[in-house]
Amino acid sequence: MKRAFVLLVLAAGVLLIVFDRTLMPLAPVRAAGSTVYGTVENAIGTVTRSIGGEGRLRALEGENAKLKADLLAAAPGTAGQVERLAVATGKHRGVAAHVVGFGQGQNVTIDTGAADGVARDVTVLNADGLVGKVTWAGPATASVSLITDAASSVGARMAGSGELGVVTGLPGEGLRLSLFDPNAPLKVGDQVVTLGSAGARPYVAGVPIGTVTAIESVPGAATRTALVRPAARLSALDLVAVIVPDLATGR
Known part of the structure; x- marks a missing residue:
């Protein structure tokens, strides 16, 4: 047989x-x-990496808690801005993820996806500041477009003066800040944070974007521009947090 x-x-x-x-x-x-x-x-x-038994699970929970604490501690500006950041992130569940790959252009892949509630057009950040937004979410992985991508545009607020503007990506160079008021006060070392989007998507408010490193002089320009160094080290990303939409409100 x-x-x-x-x-x-x-x-x-x-x-x-x-x-x-x-x-x-x-x-x-x-x-x-x-x-x-x-x-x-x-x-x-x-x-195996994310769970790995009860001990690893507790370690991840600790990392997540530390990440939130570091964000609040690192947020520039007044106590009110820190409070707004706490409120913005408190409305949504933050999911910890690791960057597992760098794609073409200014994109990275993370090891968390739709199964954990990750969706398109939500904020991705780390303990230092804004990383980018989710542009695609599969069951177990997702793609994140970095804020330095040429197509990136983030509403911004100056942490000190409160002046409004927009930050766009400059691949290989960093970021460019354009303030709506061409006469707005601006100096090297000023901190820039996210203005926040309607429904907190794609960006929640009050997350550090970066620091002004150089003021650009363009006579007759309708806006005031400057170069900005990202707060997050985008070339050395590891642990990040994804702000997951609130299932109860769909935001």
Whole structure:
């Protein structure tokens, strides 16, 4: 019986080889298997690193709590701005994630996705400041567009004067700040934070964006511009937090 079973398996293997090479290649089948295997392997890796038993789970919870505390402590400006940051993040659940890949352009991949509530157009930050926003969310991973992307545009507020403007990305250079008032006070070292979006999407208010490093002089310009160094070290990202929409309000 065992011998017959072995012969049957061998015969089936030979038939598959012949079928693959002569009639219809099995490349699509192999590709599908590879995709499934890769997904499972990624899931196992994520579970192992993120959960890894009760001790690892507690460590992650501690990291998450520290991340929130660091954000509040690092927020520039007055106590009122810190309070607004606490209120903005308090309305939503923050999900911890790790950056697991850098894509083409100013994009990174994180190991958290829709299964944890991550959706498009939500804020991504770390303990230093704003990182970017989610542009795509799969079941277990998501893509994040960094604030230095050329297409990035973030409503901004000066932490000291309260002047409003917009911060755009300059790939390879950092960020450019454009204040709406061309006569607004501005100096090197000034701190810039997020203005916040309607419904807190894609950006919550009060998150540090960066520090002014140089004032640009453009005679007759309708806005006042400056170069800004990002608060977050975007070239060395690891642990980040994703502000997950409130399921009760859809925001």
